[in-house]
Amino acid sequence: MDISVDCVIFGFNENSNSLQVLLIEQEKLENIPPLSALPGDFVLEDEDLDDSAKRVLMELTNLSGVFLKQFHVFGDPNRIKEEKDQKWLLKNRKNPHNRVITIGYYSLVRMEDYRAQPASFAQKTEWIDINEIPTLAFDHNRIVKKALKTLRRDTLHNNISFELLPKKFTLAQLQNLYEIILNKELDRRNFRKSIKRLEELISLNEKQKNVFHKPAQLYSFKQNLDEIDI
Amino acid sequence: MDISVDCVIFGFNENSNSLQVLLIEQEKLENIPPLSALPGDFVLEDEDLDDSAKRVLMELTNLSGVFLKQFHVFGDPNRIKEEKDQKWLLKNRKNPHNRVITIGYYSLVRMEDYRAQPASFAQKTEWIDINEIPTLAFDHNRIVKKALKTLRRDTLHNNISFELLPKKFTLAQLQNLYEIILNKELDRRNFRKSIKRLEELISLNEKQKNVFHKPAQLYSFKQNLDEIDI
DNA sequence: ACAAAAGTGTTGGAGATACACCCATGA
DNA sequence: TCATGGGTGTATCTCCAACACTTTTGT
Numbered sequence A, B: 001m002d003i004s005v006d007c008v009i010f011g012f013n014e015n016s017n018s019l020q021v022l023l024i025e026q027e028k029l030e031n032i033p034p035l036s037a038l039p040g041d042f043v044l045e046d047e048d049l050d051d052s053a054k055r056v057l058m059e060l061t062n063l064s065g066v067f068l069k070q071f072h073v074f075g076d077p078n079r080i081k082e083e084k085d086q087k088w089l090l091k092n093r094k095n096p097h098n099r100v101i102t103i104g105y106y107s108l109v110r111m112e113d114y115r116a117q118p119a120s121f122a123q124k125t126e127w128i129d130i131n132e133i134p135t136l137a138f139d140h141n142r143i144v145k146k147a148l149k150t151l152r153r154d155t156l157h158n159n160i161s162f163e164l165l166p167k168k169f170t171l172a173q174l175q176n177l178y179e180i181i182l183n184k185e186l187d188r189r190n191f192r193k194s195i196k197r198l199e200e201l202i203s204l205n206e207k208q209k210n211v212f213h214k215p216a217q218l219y220s221f222k223q224n225l226d227e228i229d230i
Numbered sequence C: 001a002c003a004a005a006a007g008t009g010t011t012g013g014a015g016a017t018a019c020a021c022c023c024a025t026g027a
Numbered sequence D: 001t002c003a004t005g006g007g008t009g010t011a012t013c014t015c016c017a018a019c020a021c022t023t024t025t026g027t
Helices: A049-061 A083-092 A140-156 A171-182 A188-196 A222-227 B049-061 B083-092 B140-156 B171-182 B188-196 B222-227
Strands: A002-012 A020-025 A040-042 A069-074 A100-110 A124-129 A201-207 A217-221 B002-012 B020-025 B040-042 B069-074 B100-110 B124-129 B201-207 B217-221
Touching: A002 A049, A002 A140, A002 A171, A020 A049, A040 A049, A049 A069, A049 A100, A069 A140, A069 B069, A100 A140, A140 A171, A171 A188, A171 A217, A217 A222, B002 B049, B002 B140, B002 B171, B020 B049, B040 B049, B049 B069, B049 B100, B069 B140, B100 B140, B140 B171, B171 B188, B171 B217, B217 B222
Parallel strands: A002 A100, B002 B100
Antiparallel strands: A002 A020, A002 A040, A020 A124, A069 A100, A201 A217, B002 B020, B002 B040, B020 B124, B069 B100, B201 B217
């Protein structure tokens, strides 16, 4: 039995109005079109699981410094037995018939802060809108779905992990992010009232610069403080 | 690398006012006192994870029909390397030095509905008050803690899995359960108001019998309906 | 008739929702 | 001075917390 990790990296930016997911494209084999997949790979013998997720993400997509959060284990004995996945497994795995149990991790990043670069067995990295995800390798569609559900639930309870968020942000950016995650519009005044009630939120002595409108106050979350030069 | 499941079975009854956890006692070795542990064992080659948790629980404690919910994976490479666990491992495991990643499952049962009987490598089964848990084998103290946190969080949001609850109950019993889980008293009228707002709750055409006070209405949750003869 | 637990309503405060106008900046 | 997004307050409603009396049954 093998253990792997799979990373669901959700990306957002100020322009798009839905979340994207970072996918890698598998190697093209014979005449079948290549499948996309989540960045994921085996856990090493002496490696902690969280470290493993970080390493794997780094090796395949060159993203580092991303906070990853474990959310579910996927262990259906048939999860890699589908026809569509057989060729790739035969070519790429030492023991292609071995059962693989995978641990799902997710994260949330501002896309422009992280430039993904394919490496290792990833031929290509791409951000795909969560509403336009094609059939992925293995049970990865299911994994994405579950990750999204977890992210939305946590966000609704303002339980969003601050580690997942940018270090400095304006409230408009934060609201935009909530709207993207929850996929609905929020009232600006009400959003501000509720978010300001969180004691983790602190306002920095700093404003936006070089914008040609009234510059916005910048905020951060307490946990991030030591990483910011105030 | 080996994969196991560990089951945190929380038990309650109407009399006690805190949760109990079902533990098994490991075999006594030489002159060291036996450690208690969560019921847990390896996942079989072709076994689904949820099935595995059920089977392991059954084999060690003879409990069946318990709904188990996955809550976290514990994969610290050193989680079974502590001194206190070495002797038991050497005696009981084919590959005592293999790394073991374990998947935590939890459940919640009315204690009198389930009579645990030790079997396999469990010498004894016992319900221990969650406030009086001794040092357990491996990282099992940590696993219990995390399970409890999950249970409380879900309960607070009324997200408690109905599968975890008895099929028929009075509101007083349900309130008692909430109080045990959350470890605080709740107001009767307020509890009723909030719980009745849940649309999953339905009142049965049935009342308590043979009680020498006003008999209480019985309730159930929708999911359980097909298992009840109305 | 008594003991025991079931059942029920109101009030005050806090958080959620809905909604419109002025402000600071760069061009 | 204009265009752009930043920033703010009030009224209503719904949800949470606190609190005491009546009802139904078995003995």
